[in-house]
Amino acid sequence: MKVILLKDVKGIGKKDATVEVKDGYASNYLIPRGLAVKLTEGSKNVLNKQQEDRKLKDAEDKALAEQVAVKLESITLEFKANTGADEKMFGTISFKQIEEELKAKHNIVIDKRKFIDKTPVDRLGYTKLRIELYKGVVGTVTVHVSSSK
Numbered sequence: 001m002k003v004i005l006l007k008d009v010k011g012i013g014k015k016d017a018t019v020e021v022k023d024g025y026a027s028n029y030l031i032p033r034g035l036a037v038k039l040t041e042g043s044k045n046v047l048n049k050q051q052e053d054r055k056l057k058d059a060e061d062k063a064l065a066e067q068v069a070v071k072l073e074s075i076t077l078e079f080k081a082n083t084g085a086d087e088k089m090f091g092t093i094s095f096k097q098i099e100e101e102l103k104a105k106h107n108i109v110i111d112k113r114k115f116i117d118k119t120p121v122d123r124l125g126y127t128k129l130r131i132e133l134y135k136g137v138v139g140t141v142t143v144h145v146s147s148s149k
Helices: 023-030 041-073 095-106
Strands: 002-005 018-020 036-038 076-081 125-134 137-147
Touching: 002 023, 002 041, 023 036, 041 125, 041 137, 076 095, 095 137
Parallel strands: 076 137
Antiparallel strands: 002 018, 002 036, 125 137
């Protein structure tokens, strides 16, 4: 029996794949558990429509991420840090602080786990940080840390 997988099934195939399985396996396991539907003209049309919708949403999300990347290029975040006698910082500027500053002052929501450069800002001056906004879309934000003296 030919079925369309609704979810990834180990050893069978990935979501949206059309696979041939034994009749009993399909009717007793895959279909009752909501893992697959029988391949018909109607289900094939629904699958094609869902794939088109996903492609459109993917394109919209990528365009939005590219707009945010352009906006990030012009942003410089300012932070003050306590320093010692030799102008060495106490502590670091964390990704969470950067995320909160972007949200509060520029209304840009970015997940702190999306930072590509995993080293926190731990020195005075300007630092450029890369952020993966979407698959293949990378934005760069500039962080300026100055002494609080």
